[in-house]
Amino acid sequence: MNEKQRKEMTQQIREGNPADVKSDQDNLNRLKEKTSDDFVKYFQTTYQPPDIKKARKRGKEEVKYHQDFSVSDDLVGIGKGKKFLIRTYGCQMNEHDTEVMSGILTELGYEATTDTHEADIILLNTCAIRENAENKVFGELGHLKPLKREKPELILGVCGCMSQEESVVNKILEKHHHVDLIFGTHNIHRLPQLVKEAMFGKEMVLEVWSKEGDIIENLPKARRGKTKAWVNIMYGCDKFCTYCIVPMTRGKERSRRPEDIIQEVRHLAAQGYKEVTLLGQNVNAYGKDLADIEFGLGDLMDEIRKIDIPRVRFTTSHPRDFDDRLIEVLAKGGNLMPYIHLPVQSGSSEVLKQMNRKYTREDYLELVGKIKNAIPHAAFTTDIIVGFPNETDEQFEETMTLYEEVGFESAYTFIYSPREGTPAAKKKDDVPMEVKKARLQRLNALVNDYSNKALQKYEGQVVDVLVEGESKNNPNVLAGYTPEQKLVNFEGPKSAIGQIVKVRVTNTKTWTLDGEMIEEAAEVK
Incomplete structure (x- = not known):
């Protein structure tokens, strides 16, 4: 396929954020009729992989806010009599994205099911944080292949963070031809159109935007249960930790307007929900991109504190953005829960520097001290990565002593997993895997011990x-x-x-x- 032919093809994997996206499935169908090698080569040429250098330089382009999501008349009811199943991998943000997709599919007329054999559409909402998460998804695609062969009208889709990675898209194109639909994290609101294309087209539908989308309000949500609810307050992350793929898969930080968030929480309170958790990849950076007002997470929580809902939480924080205003508001208590999840990742200042965390061990301990002084009864949990490239025994011991000094009550612990497209993945690593596993075992023993001690104080209470x-x-x-x-x-x-x-x-x-x-x-x- 020459350059002229390639330019004639409508690019299904899109850059930018067109306000009016029109599908050109016929072009994709014509392309798929080429050899598999040509098909993959085309997408390798047009698809823009995560590029941390370009991502670092991206500007704060104006984010458009849309209040007008709706399903067009010609799509209402196309799922009537059919069922959907969404398998979710990864973080709370993915779980909430699943709630949105479930809401959209319900508006199309679909009903939810937990039985793969009943489903007419199966979506795998994927996570790209660790290699193990990707392996699970590809394993599931393999398990679903016989079902697709048995039920060819089944729509099988892959969405979420993995879809934003070039290597993943290429692997699906090369080895998983039974997949019907691939879309990313920025165009979930396009699901009705994508489902229609997958339903009536003959070939794979592939639409992944390399650049962030706008903020779409009033998306339908099929929430799990009536007790606890997640509320997105922002999207993306600008921190660029060297081990993390999130800034490339989720894009730059974009905050929702405070009035939209407050209205959503009030609506949940009126519906009888007892707890809301405010979500963001870096939740306490909320508001930093709002040019017309000065309104951060502390200000937002101070407003939500006044709403008649018993419990309010937030996740996940970055120590760099946990400011004094937020501490001041959390100290007011009330419906603001005394639970702080504050990922440290390492107790070594040198490792933290290599991770591009932009704080030192001393900075972190100073922050924890401030929070404890303001909220003495607060419970702290954290995330820790063991075995970052070239981590020394001494640096690991610093993580152990920091854990003891803070007195964490629990932790999510992991052996470092290299992610393609991140700077850390290019580092040479001289730490044997057996050493990393031994360190993780020691750390987990400490975590278990501190969790046990933290819970013992509740005896009889x-x-x-x-x-x-x-x-x-x-x-x-x-x-x-x-x-x-x-x-x-x-x-x-x-x-x-x-x-x-x-x-x-x-x-x-x-x-x-x-x-x-x-x-x-x-x-x-």
């Missing part, structure tokens, strides 16, 4: 528990969380589900508490 439902291990036992995010299992009536009840702790374990309910519900002021 009466705690407020937001009851989420039945325990995963025993349908006769209820389970829920304290304000400090501790899981409590106890026997009680099913009528307690969705309520905040008082529970006396009778037994403590490494990760959970056992208790007995002492009254039906706790009034929350």
